Amino acid sequence: MRRVTLSQFLVARQRDKVINADLRLLIETIARACKAISTRVNKGALADGHGGLDTSNVHGEVQKKLDVLSNEILLEANEWGGNLAALVSEEMENPQPIPTHYPRGEYLLLFDPLDGSSNIDVNISVGTIFSVLRCPKNADGSYCDANEQAFLQPGRHQVAAGFAVYGPTTVFVLTVGDGVFGFTLDRETFTFVQTHPEIRIPADTQEFAINCSNARRWEAPVKRYIDECLQGKDGPRGKDFNMRWVASMVADVFRVLSRGGIFMYPRDAKNKDGRLRLMYEANPMAFIIEQAGGEATDGRTRILDLEPHGLHQRCAVILGSKNEVDRVTSYHQ
C-alpha cells in the first residue's frame, strides 16, 4: 500500500479546497512541534531536569518542566509562520498576539501543550491537544483585535482540531471538518504517515472510562448510568461492561476512536463546572469525536454549542459512542 504522509494528505486537502494554504502550513507547523515534543518526552529521565517540580501555572497547579518546555516549543514554532493572529494555551493567562515584526494571519490557535502531565514521571502516555478558530472580522472587513474576546467562540466554529499522543508510538489525529484521520510517526524518516484513514466510532460499546474515585460526588444521572453498567448482565443493560481510565484524555480519547467507548469527566460536588477545559480540551475533542460519528455533550448541551465566557473555563464532558452518550444525556433530562 502506498504511504501517504501528513504533508501529502494536507496538500491533497488544499487541492480539494477543503483548507487553504495558510491552514495547511499552520497544521504542518503544529505537527512539527509535536515531533519535537515527542522526542523530548521520549528521553524521559535521561533528559536534564526531567520531571522536577518547577513553577505554578495560571490556575495555581504545579507545572512540570516538560509542560513549560512543550509550551515554548509550540509558541516558538508558531509565532513566525504568518498564519496566526494570536495564540493561547493552558499555560498562559492571556492570549499572545503575534509579534509585530512577523506577518499576521487569519487564524487563532489554542492548545494544551502537554495533556495528562501527571503521567510523565510514570511512563504513561501524554499528549498535545489543539484547536484552530478564525479571527473574527470587523464590519469593514479588517480583522478584530486578537484579544480574549476574539477567542470566545463556540466550538462549532473550529476550522481544525487535533491531538498527538506520545505513547508506545506517537500518533497525530486530525480533523479539518471532513472526517478524522490518524498518522503514526515513523521514527526512521521522522515523518507522520497515515495509518488510520476515516476513523469511525461504533455507535455501541461495552467499555466506559471515568475516574471512579469521584463516585460519591457524582450527580444522580451519572451514578445511575455507571451503576447500570456495573450490574452488567444481571442489570437493566443485560451485558457486561469493561472499564479503562488512563488519566490522560488524549490516550482515553484515542482508545475511544480506535474501538469505541464512552469517556466521562462529569461535573460533581467538588468540580461543580466539571474539570476539563472547554476551549483547548473539550471543544477540539468534541469536534474530532463528532467528525468520527460519535457524540459529545456536557450532559445537557452539545459541547460544540456551549457559549464560552472565559478562555480557561471548565466544563463537564461526556463523549464517545453515540448510543451511550445519548443514554447518559437522556438520564440528565
Ligand code: F6P
Ligand atoms: O487535563 C487534565 C487531565 O490530565 C486529563 O488529561 C485527564 O483525563 C484528567 O485530567 C485526569 O483526571 P484525574 O486526575 O481526576 O484522573
